[in-house]
Amino acid sequence: MLKTLGAQIREFKKDSLLTPVFMILEVFMETIIPLMMASIIDQGVEAGNIHHIYVMGAWMVVAACFSLFCGVMGGKYGARASAGFARNLRKAMYENIQSFSFSNIDKFSTAGLVTRLTTDVTNLQNAYQMLLRMCVRAPISLICAMCMAFFISPRLASIYLVAVIILGIILAIITVRAHHYFMEVFPKYDDLNASVQENVSAIRVVKAYVREDYEKNKFRKASQNIYNMFVKAESILAFNNPVMQITVYSCILAISWVGAKMIVGGTLTTGELMSLLTYCMNIMMSLMMLSMVFVMLAMSVASAERICEVLNEKSDITNPENADKTVPDGSITFDHVTFRYSRTSAKPVLSDIDLSIKSGETIGIIGGTGSSKSSLVNLISRLYDVSEGRVLVGGKDVRSYDLDTLRNEVSVVLQNNVLFSGTIYENLRWGDEHATDEECRHACELACADEFIERFPDGYNTYIEQGGTNVSGGQKQRLCIARALLKKPKILILDDSTSAVDTATDAKIRRAFLTEIPNTTKLIIAQRISSVQDADRIIVLDNGELNGFGTHEELLQTNAIYRDVYESQTGGGGDFDEGGAA
Structure with missing residues (x-):
C-alpha cells in the first residue's frame, strides 16, 4: 500500500522533503528561546545587567522571526505537497478507471468510486500534510524539550517522564477505541452518495410516484448513520482535552512545588524554573498533537486501502504484443x-x-x-x-x-x-x-x-x-x-x-x-x-x-x-x- 501511494508523490518529492526540514528548524528555534529567556532572568534581571537583557532580547527576536519563517515555509511546502499528492491520486484513479473493462467496473459501485475520488482522497490529503508537519514536529519537539529539561534539572524532568508515560498510555487507548468507529464511517459514505445519485438521476420517477418523502427518509437514514458514527468517535476523542489539561496542570503544580523548594535550597534558579514550565507545555502539546496525528492516520488507513483497491485494479482486457492495427472486414x-x-x-x-x-x-x-x-x-x-x-x-x-x-x-x-x-x-x-x-x-x-x-x-x-x-x-x-x-x-x-x-x-x-x-x-x-x-x-x-x-x-x-x-x-x-x- 505504501509503495502504491508513494508512487503518486512524483514531482512533489522536493516539497515533501523540504517540509520536515523547515519543521525541524522551527522546533530547534522554539527549543532555544526558553533558554534565552532563562538567561535574561538569571543573568539580566536578577544581576541588574541591562546590556545582557538587550543582547539576549535581540537574539530572542531573531530566533522567533526565524522560527516564524520556518513555520510559514513548512506550511507552504506542506500544502503544496499534500495538494499535489491528492491531485495525482485523483488523476491516477480516474485514468485507471478509464482503462477498466466492464468486468472490472462491475467490482465497484458508482457511489463507491465517487467517494474514493472525493472524501477518501481528501482524508489522505489531510493525513499526508499532518504526516509531513505534525508527525515530524511533535516527536522532535517532545525529544528536544525532554532533553533540555533533563539538561536543566534531571530531578524535575523525571516528573515529565512519568507524566509522558501515563498520558501516552491514556491517549493510545483513546485513539484505538476511536479508530474502530472511524473505520466504519467510510462505507456509510458510499450509502449516502448512492442515495443522492439515485434520487437526482431518477428525480422524474420519484416525482411521478410521489416518493419524495420516502427518498428524504432514505437520505436522512444514511446521513444519520454517518452522524452516529462520528458522534461515537468524537465522544471518545473528547477525553483528549480534559486528560491533557489534568496532566499539564498536575505537572505545573508538581514542578512549581518541587522547583520552589529547589530555588530556596539554591539548586535551581528562577529562570531555569520558568524554562522548565515552558518545556512542560511543549511536551504536553507535542503529545496532544501526536494523539491527533494517530487519529487522523487511523482514519486515513481505511481511505488509503479503498484508494489502493482502485489503483491496483488492473484491466483484465489489455492489448497484446504486436497487436493488429487493421480490421480487414466486418465478418x-x-x-x-x-x-x-x-x-x-x-x-x-x-x-x-x-x-x-x-x-x-x-x-x-x-x-x-x-x-x-x-x-x-x-x-x-x-x-x-x-x-x-x-x-x-x-x-x-x-x-x-x-x-x-x-x-x-x-x-x-x-x-x-x-x-x-x-x-x-x-x-x-x-x-x-x-x-x-x-x-x-x-x-x-x-x-x-x-x-x-x-x-x-x-x-x-x-x-x-x-x-x-x-x-x-x-x-x-x-x-x-x-x-x-x-x-x-x-x-x-x-x-x-x-x-x-x-x-x-x-x-x-x-x-x-x-x-x-x-x-x-x-x-x-x-x-x-x-x-x-x-x-x-x-x-x-x-x-x-x-x-x-x-x-x-x-x-x-x-x-x-x-x-x-x-x-x-x-x-x-x-x-x-x-x-x-x-
Whole structure:
C-alpha cells in the first residue's frame, strides 16, 4: 500500500522533503528561546545587567522571526505537497478507471468510486500534510524539550517522564477505541452518495410516484448513520482535552512545588524554573498533537486501502504484443463460444455459440428477456473476453487486435442510450471528432433524426441537457444511432435501440442502412419481429443457447419459438416474452 501511494508523490518529492526540514528548524528555534529567556532572568534581571537583557532580547527576536519563517515555509511546502499528492491520486484513479473493462467496473459501485475520488482522497490529503508537519514536529519537539529539561534539572524532568508515560498510555487507548468507529464511517459514505445519485438521476420517477418523502427518509437514514458514527468517535476523542489539561496542570503544580523548594535550597534558579514550565507545555502539546496525528492516520488507513483497491485494479482486457492495427472486414465468427461473467459461476451466460456472419450482412437477434442477446454482441468489441472458444472479426481473433482499432471499427448503440451535456453537434462528434457539419447532418438523415432537429429553434446547435432529459426517448435513440454512424464502422450493433421509435420510422432507418451502408455488417437486437424479418438472417437465442439461425421464412418453418412469437405479434400484438412462454 505504501509503495502504491508513494508512487503518486512524483514531482512533489522536493516539497515533501523540504517540509520536515523547515519543521525541524522551527522546533530547534522554539527549543532555544526558553533558554534565552532563562538567561535574561538569571543573568539580566536578577544581576541588574541591562546590556545582557538587550543582547539576549535581540537574539530572542531573531530566533522567533526565524522560527516564524520556518513555520510559514513548512506550511507552504506542506500544502503544496499534500495538494499535489491528492491531485495525482485523483488523476491516477480516474485514468485507471478509464482503462477498466466492464468486468472490472462491475467490482465497484458508482457511489463507491465517487467517494474514493472525493472524501477518501481528501482524508489522505489531510493525513499526508499532518504526516509531513505534525508527525515530524511533535516527536522532535517532545525529544528536544525532554532533553533540555533533563539538561536543566534531571530531578524535575523525571516528573515529565512519568507524566509522558501515563498520558501516552491514556491517549493510545483513546485513539484505538476511536479508530474502530472511524473505520466504519467510510462505507456509510458510499450509502449516502448512492442515495443522492439515485434520487437526482431518477428525480422524474420519484416525482411521478410521489416518493419524495420516502427518498428524504432514505437520505436522512444514511446521513444519520454517518452522524452516529462520528458522534461515537468524537465522544471518545473528547477525553483528549480534559486528560491533557489534568496532566499539564498536575505537572505545573508538581514542578512549581518541587522547583520552589529547589530555588530556596539554591539548586535551581528562577529562570531555569520558568524554562522548565515552558518545556512542560511543549511536551504536553507535542503529545496532544501526536494523539491527533494517530487519529487522523487511523482514519486515513481505511481511505488509503479503498484508494489502493482502485489503483491496483488492473484491466483484465489489455492489448497484446504486436497487436493488429487493421480490421480487414466486418465478418464475424463465433467459434464454440462459452461465456461467464465470473469464473466461479456454475452456469454460463452463453453456451457453445457456433455461427458465422459474412461481411455486410444484416443479422437480426431475437430472444426473450435474459436470453443473453446483449452479452453476445458485447464479445464482438471485446468489452468482455470469452471464457471458452473464440470470437473472430475479419477472420482474426478479437484478442489479437489493438483495442482502439477494434472498437473504432465496431459501433454500438446501447440499450440504455446516453447523451452528454452539450450541443447536438458536440454529441454527434463523439462518433468522429473531426466530422464536418455536412457529415453530421447526413448521419442524422440516415437515422431519421433530421426531421425533429430542424424543428428546434437552434437546430443542430440545440443544447442537450445532462442525460438528454430535454429530448424524448425516440429522439435520443435516433441521435445515438447517428452518432454511431459517424464512425463509419465495419460493424454496427443496434442493441434494442429502436424500441422507442414508431414502426414507420424504424422501417425507414432500416431501409437507409440497406442503401447507404451496404458494406457494413449490421446486427439488430429487437423484440419486434417486424424489426428483423427483412434481415439476411436471424439469430434466435434461448437461455444463452443458439436455438435457431436462418432467414425469416426458414425460421417460420423450422423454429417453434420464432413461429410462436411471430404468430402472437401478428395476431394479437404480443411481445417476445409472451410468445416464448406460450
